[in-house]
Amino acid sequence: MVTDVISENATRTPRRPRPVRETRGTRAFGAVNTVLLVLLCAAMLYPFVTVLAQSFSSPGAINAGQVSFWPVGFNTDTYAAVMSNDTFWRNYGNTVLYTVVGTVIAMLLTTTYAYVLSKKHLKGRKALIGIAVFTMFFNGGLVPNYVLISSLGMKNTMWAIVLPGAISVFNLLVMKSFFESLPKELEEAAQIDGLGWYGIFGRITLPLSKAVIATMVLFYSVAYWNDWFAAFLYLDKTELFPVTLFLRNLIAGASTSASEGAAAAGTTTALVSTNIQAVTMILTVIPILCVYPFVQRYFVSGVMLGSVKG
Amino acid sequence: MPLTRDETAPRPADATGKTAPERPATRPGAAGPGPRPRKRKQTWREAFRRDWQLYSLALVPLIFFAIFKYGPMIGNVIAFRRFRPGGSMFGDEWVGLRYIEMFINDPTFWHVFANTAILGGLTLVVCFPLPIVLALLLNEVRKRHFKKIVQSISYLPHFLSVVIVVGMLMQLLSLQGTVNQVIGAFGGEGIPFLQRPEWFRAVYVGSEVWQTVGWGTILYLAALTTVDDSLYEAARIDGAGRWRQTWHVTLPGIRPTMMTLLVLNIGTFLNVGFEKVLLLYNPLTYETADVISTYLYRVGLVSNNLSYAAAIGLFQAVIGLVMVLSANLISRRMVGTSLW
Numbered sequence: 270m271v272t273d274v275i276s277e278n279a280t281r282t283p284r285r286p287r288p289v290r291e292t293r294g295t296r297a298f299g300a301v302n303t304v305l306l307v308l309l310c311a312a313m314l315y316p317f318v319t320v321l322a323q324s325f326s327s328p329g330a331i332n333a334g335q336v337s338f339w340p341v342g343f344n345t346d347t348y349a350a351v352m353s354n355d356t357f358w359r360n361y362g363n364t365v366l367y368t369v370v371g372t373v374i375a376m377l378l379t380t381t382y383a384y385v386l387s388k389k390h391l392k393g394r395k396a397l398i399g400i401a402v403f404t405m406f407f408n409g410g411l412v413p414n415y416v417l418i419s420s421l422g423m424k425n426t427m428w429a430i431v432l433p434g435a436i437s438v439f440n441l442l443v444m445k446s447f448f449e450s451l452p453k454e455l456e457e458a459a460q461i462d463g464l465g466w467y468g469i470f471g472r473i474t475l476p477l478s479k480a481v482i483a484t485m486v487l488f489y490s491v492a493y494w495n496d497w498f499a500a501f502l503y504l505d506k507t508e509l510f511p512v513t514l515f516l517r518n519l520i521a522g523a524s525t526s527a528s529e530g531a532a533a534a535g536t537t538t539a540l541v542s543t544n545i546q547a548v549t550m551i552l553t554v555i556p557i558l559c560v561y562p563f564v565q566r567y568f569v570s571g572v573m574l575g576s577v578k579g
Numbered sequence: 580m581p582l583t584r585d586e587t588a589p590r591p592a593d594a595t596g597k598t599a600p601e602r603p604a605t606r607p608g609a610a611g612p613g614p615r616p617r618k619r620k621q622t623w624r625e626a627f628r629r630d631w632q633l634y635s636l637a638l639v640p641l642i643f644f645a646i647f648k649y650g651p652m653i654g655n656v657i658a659f660r661r662f663r664p665g666g667s668m669f670g671d672e673w674v675g676l677r678y679i680e681m682f683i684n685d686p687t688f689w690h691v692f693a694n695t696a697i698l699g700g701l702t703l704v705v706c707f708p709l710p711i712v713l714a715l716l717l718n719e720v721r722k723r724h725f726k727k728i729v730q731s732i733s734y735l736p737h738f739l740s741v742v743i744v745v746g747m748l749m750q751l752l753s754l755q756g757t758v759n760q761v762i763g764a765f766g767g768e769g770i771p772f773l774q775r776p777e778w779f780r781a782v783y784v785g786s787e788v789w790q791t792v793g794w795g796t797i798l799y800l801a802a803l804t805t806v807d808d809s810l811y812e813a814a815r816i817d818g819a820g821r822w823r824q825t826w827h828v829t830l831p832g833i834r835p836t837m838m839t840l841l842v843l844n845i846g847t848f849l850n851v852g853f854e855k856v857l858l859l860y861n862p863l864t865y866e867t868a869d870v871i872s873t874y875l876y877r878v879g880l881v882s883n884n885l886s887y888a889a890a891i892g893l894f895q896a897v898i899g900l901v902m903v904l905s906a907n908l909i910s911r912r913m914v915g916t917s918l919w
Contacts, residue, residue, distance in 0.1 A: 294820075294821075295821065298719070298821065299719070299721070302716055302719055302720065303720075303725070305716060306716060306717070306720070306725075306729045309713070309729065309733060310728070310729055310732045310733070312789070313732050313733055313735060313736060313789070313793065314732060314735075315757075316747040316750075316751060316789075317747075319747075319750065319751065319757055320746075320747055320750060323750065331755055332755055333755070334754070334755040334756075334759065334760050334763065336755075337757050337760060377639075378639060378640045378643055379640075381636040381637070381639065381640060382636075382637055382640035382641075384633075384636060385633050385634075385636050385637040385640075388630075388633055391626070391630055391633055392621055392623065392626035392630070393626070397637060397641075400641070400644055401644065404644065404648040404649075406846075406899075406900055406903050407652065407896055407899075407900045408648070408651070408652070408896065409648065409649075409650070409651020409652045409653075409654055409655060409896075410651065410655065410889065410892035410893060410895070410896055411872065411875060411876060411879065411880070411888070411892055412654075412657070412875065412879045412880070412885050412888045412889040412892055413650075413651035413652070413653075413654030413655050413657065413668075413889060413892070414651045414654075415879070415880060415885075416651075416654055416657065416662070416668045416885060417646075417647070417650050417651050417654055417668060419668075420667075420668040421646075432643075432647060433647050435643055435647070436640060436643060436644070465632050466630065466632035466633050466636070467632050467636075470636070491738055494740070495738075495739070495740035495741070495742075495743075496740075497740060497741070497742050497854075498854050502880070513740050513742045513743075514742075516742050516743070516746065517742045517858065520742070520745065520746050520749060520858070521858075543750060543753070543755070546746055546749075546750070547750065550743055550746050550747070553740070553742075553743060554739065554740075554743055557738055557739065561735065561738060562731075564738065565731060565734055565738075569734075569797055
């Protein structure tokens with residue numbers, strides 16, 4: 270598959286010929302470089318470590334500023350408290366629901382449109398591409414979007430979260446260039462056998478595209494999982510919130526009592542202790558961390574594919 | 580009907596006949612007398628008869644674009660019309676340029692405009708070169724496994740929700756957080772970073788670096804693999820050390836990638852991370868933190884001056900479009916790389 274070839278190329282160490290004898294300068298540089306990169310990794314991971322440590326620490330130790338790498342006053346009470354919270358689980362379930370429904374809809378729309386755009390002989394193809402690409406550079410803006418969703422009656426429904434993001438033009442172009450890279454001969458043979466475009470798409474193209482479909486499913490589901498802003502704008506009822514908005518309200522409640530954003534969202538949370546925030550963060554991020562090893566490989570190849578101009 | 584646009588285009592639809600001479604059987608539309616040197620223009624009737632299934636597949640996505648992308652664009656007319664909540668989404672009556680004049684005479688608008696430019700400019704200046712540096716460092720790593728591990732770890736922040744990133748920032752920067760623990764260890768006074776306007780920009784840009792530096796290397800690393808090995812060899816024979824090889828071979832080799840990304844970044848630098856600022860700022864830090872998008876959010880959706888906020892949003896979107904187009908033009912003139 271094309272994606273595999275590309276990702277292999279990207280991760281391959283370039284074959285710059287080794288110097289015959291490593292000079293002292295070269296070795297010193299190598300050592301410094303390694304140290305720098307190890308420090309970088311530490312900086313990348315540290316926030317996760319400290320949040321994890323806080324989630325197992327006692328509130329007293331956190332407020333005394335004793336927690337950094339390791340839990341102080343180890344306990345799992347906070348986990349028990351958060352996990353027995355009905356609102357948390359309800360919002361967690363909402364996130365799962367929005368992610369699944371959103372990804373299904375997004376895949377249906379993106380796949381069909383990308384397929385149409387990949388047919389180079391199609392009359393009007395340029396206009397169809399232009400319609401999509403233009404929206405990358407010019408968008409309606411916050412207020413008209415809000416007015417639109419309100420007047421469609423979508424406020425306080427799942428559709429306000431799921432529909433507006435259903436086609437990401439970037440993903441669309443990645444998929445289009447994948448379809449374009451498939452061998453034409455198969456489709457032509459199918460055409461001679463009397464298959465229409467529906468048949469070719471469903472029986473020939475899609476089965477050949479499992480890799481790119483998997484990539485796109487991951488792209489969209491991570492995006493839906495992480496989204497909080499659409500919910501923040503369009504949902505007023507706590508029982509509809511996704512877990513990211515639940516977390517946001519915890520954070521906003523804790524950060525400052527005078528935050529107007531908190532007032533707008535209808536939060537009345539008093540000071541929320543740091544360890545509850547930490548536990549919620551960990552529980553929200555775990556699914557992402559679990560799919561991350563798979564996601565990462567595909568994301569990289571997806572970015573590569575997208576950078577090949579369509 | 581957007582579909583008809585192509586018909587009036589000077590060039591014929593691109594693929595009418597590229598493969599025609601060899602395979603007339605698959606092209607029922609080509610009823611002309613045998614292969615001809617000039618491409619015959621396909622009519623819409625023929626195109627629809629042959630490809631109606633393809634056009635029908637495009638229908639639902641086109642409806643999506645019309646409603647959710649082009650609908651709001653047209654909805655921007657409320658910047659020039661009086662809008663009544665509950666009334667038409669396109670407003671009730673024309674008021675001309677009243678809302679445009681309103682924000683041009685609004686000192687707060689110019690203040691947030693300056694904030695946006697400063698924050699966006701700082702982000703660009705800091706966040707654009709760092710991935711290049713990191714990519715060059717990674718490129719020098721000989722051990723494949725080490726390189727892979729560093730890459731995986733540095734991509735990780737890219738996949739987190741803004742809410743998580745801001746939550747982590749708040750914990751790190753709180754009075755009990757790690758940063759203040761370190762300051763305390765050196766005998767310094769604790770600083771409530773998120774309540775201090777003078778710290779906001781540093782916090783914002785720093786967290787942007789954390790989130791984007793690793794992910795930003797991907798395209799550069801790919802470009803680095805395409806640099807021709809014989810160039811390095813030639814440079815070495817000419818006596819170039821590692822540093823000069825980097826300067827004279829590697830950097831020119833990834834210049835097209837650099838230019839493309841620079842164009843994209845310049846074009847979008849006014850769209851500073853709205854969601855992040857919204858989560859991160861508070862009334863104490865408005866002085867430096869309030870940007871165009873957060874201001875229009877408060878004016879429009881919190882205080883319900885929808886038309887006024889739409890005018891500001893339209894202004895920002897138009898500036899963004901102009902900047903992308905001109906950055907692209909400059910890049911095409913100067914280095915011959917263009918986004919499209």
